[in-house]
Amino acid sequence: DAGVTQSPTHLIKTRGQQVTLRCSPKSGHDTVSWYQQALGQGPQFIFQYYEEEERQRGNFPDRFSGHQFPNYSSELNVNALLLGDSALYLCASSFLSGGNTGELFFGEGSRLTVL
Amino acid sequence: GEDVEQSLFLSVREGDSSVINCTYTDSSSTYLYWYKQEPGAGLQLLTYIFSNMDMKQDQRLTVLLNKKDKHLSLRIADTQTGDSAIYFCAEDWYGGSQGNLIFGKGTKLSVKP
Numbered sequence: 001d002a003g004v005t006q007s008p009t010h011l012i013k014t015r016g017q018q019v020t021l022r023c024s025p026k027s028g029h030d031t032v033s034w035y036q037q038a039l040g041q042g043p044q045f046i047f048q049y050y051e052e053e054e055r056q057r058g059n060f061p062d063r064f065s066g067h068q069f070p071n072y073s074s075e076l077n078v079n080a081l082l083l084g085d086s087a088l089y090l091c092a093s094s095f096l097s098g099g100n101t102g103e104l105f106f107g108e109g110s111r112l113t114v115l
Numbered sequence: 116g117e118d119v120e121q122s123l124f125l126s127v128r129e130g131d132s133s134v135i136n137c138t139y140t141d142s143s144s145t146y147l148y149w150y151k152q153e154p155g156a157g158l159q160l161l162t163y164i165f166s167n168m169d170m171k172q173d174q175r176l177t178v179l180l181n182k183k184d185k186h187l188s189l190r191i192a193d194t195q196t197g198d199s200a201i202y203f204c205a206e207d208w209y210g211g212s213q214g215n216l217i218f219g220k221g222t223k224l225s226v227k228p
Contacts, residue, residue: 006157033214042119042203042218043158056215090157094213102146102165102207104214108157 002027004093004107012113013081021076021110025093029105031055032074034066035090037109043090049074050096078112086114121204121219128227133191135222137204140185148205148216149178149189158203161189191224199226 005024013019025032031050035043045058049068068074072093078085088109095101120138127133139147145166150158164171164178164187171178177190191198201223205216 004157031214040220042205042220043216044218045215048214058215092158092214096213102148102163102213103160104148104163104216105160106150106158111155 004091004105006089006091006107006110008110009108010111010113012115014115015081015083017081017114018077018079019081019112021078021089021091021112022073023076023091023093023107024073025091026105029093029095030072031094031096032068032072033092033094033104034074034076035092035106036060037088037090039087046076081114083114086112088112119204119206119217119219121202121222123220124223124225126225126227127194129194129196131194133194133198133224133226135189135191135202135204135224137187137189137219138185139187139204139206140217141206141208146207147178147180147187148203148207149176150203150205152201152203152221154200161202194224194226196226196228199224 007022033048034046037043046060047057048055052068063079065077088111090109091107094104148163149161175192179188201221203218203221205218208217
């Protein structure tokens with residue numbers, strides 16, 4: 001049973017470029033949440049997708065957008081990259097349709113470096 | 116406000132017990148979590164506790180919840196060198212969002228042989 005998988009694991013971009021990160025949730029899960037973890041900090045919630053719609057959003061600008069596909073996988077897009085967007089981007093999955101069991105699993109993350 | 120507080124460092128000897136403490140803010144939270152993060156890796160879910168519980172035990176891990184003081188602790192019995200990592204406490208801020216968590220800054224646990 002595959003856990004939460006993310007791709008790519010590492011990538012380097014330059015300021016002003018755009019990036020797309022991908023996440024496949026754990027088998028049986030239907031909800032994907034995205035987090036940004038800056039160096040030395042705890043993760044910060046970006047947004048959550050359920051039933052292909054953005055369900056909740058944290059305090060991030062509109063440059064951060066996402067999408068969820070019918071197979072529950074998700075993408076995080078960041079436009080007009082800034083140096084401060086350099087971070088580890090984490091995806092977490094859960095099963096919302098089954099009620100809140102508390103089970104929330106994270107992937108290994110995608111490390112983005114903006115030069 | 117939204118703030119989860121943890122001490123930043125803890126050092127113990129192999130075989131001792133480790134206790135990592137956390138204070139949280141929202142008394143209506145449904146779940147409180149402990150995650151482990153090794154260098155360069157993602158977050159590993161260690162355990163979680165529902166807010167109407169006082170204690171949860173899972174092998175070497177014991178979670179204690181004091182709702183009155185909004186204090187959560189994680190005890191690791193017989194700490195091993197492989198337990199060296201950063202430990203994050205998190206609360207489910209919207210009480211059942213299943214994904215919108217507020218994290219502390221993490222406690223770096225160092226285990227000396």
